[in-house]
């Protein structure tokens with residue numbers, strides 16, 4: 001990695017300086033990535049750049065409310081290796097937890113502390129599907145499809161964060177149709193990366209656009225980097241690592 005040289009008046013050539021800068025960059029990176037920190041955040045700190053605090057959890061979709069009965073629903077989990085269907089009873093046997101998470105919409109509203117009262121860590125689902133031979137070791141993108149035909153795509157490394165969950169209860173009751181009945185919550189990505197009425201997930205090696213992505217919305221959509229729109233100058237799907245600002249000029253390495 002090229003040495004960091006920010007201020008020409010300060011000699012930053014020593015390894016101590018470089019290490020210190022890297023450490024601070026990592027701290028900043030953790031903050032930007034929304035990793036939980038021991039520090040108490042004020043409400044203000046929880047609103048990503050360009051967004052504002054909305055008192056209510058608003059509803060935003062393309063207006064379709066497909067009938068979806070959870071008891072008979074199953075999630076199709078697919079890859080090049082085949083597909084399996086997983087029902088809600090099977091999910092509940094894998095372990096149910098609760099998730100409280102902020103929800104940020106790219107149209108600039110943020111709802112704080114949304115309480116998903118039945119949630120399954122996405123990592124647990126992946127383990128389960130790996131045991132069933134569905135998850136290729138080299139998958140790179142998760143493609144989610146809703147029963148209304150809505151599609152969205154997100155990078156593997158964002159799905160692998162511990163706060164990512166599949167959810168099917170809100171505030172102690174089934175998720176109402178307007179909030180999508182069953183969906184994957186990825187708190188540090190914009191809400192459009194969470195397909196409501198989730199019907200199918202695919203572990204894909206190659207990137208492909210979903211609904212909003214096709215219209216110029218970002219491949220990843222990290223709220224802390226304000227990744228709202230694709231950068232026409234960069235084919236971001238070719239990146240090996242995703243750390244860094246949206247202009248790609250700060251590619252931090254993990255230690």
Ligand SMILES: Nc1nc2c(c(=O)[nH]1)N[C@H]1C(S)=C(S)[C@@H](COP(=O)(O)O)O[C@H]1N2
Pocket residue numbers: 057058059060061062063104105106146147148149150178179180190191192193194195196197
């Ligand atoms: N199936 C489906 N999922 C969807 C959408 C949609 O139109 N259809 N809209 C997305 C967008 S743009 C946002 S911001 C969130 C909004 O979720 P909410 O209505 O529960 O607030 O859902 C996302 N998931």
Ligand SMILES: [Mo]
Pocket residue numbers: 060105106107191192
């Ligand atoms: Mo949205």
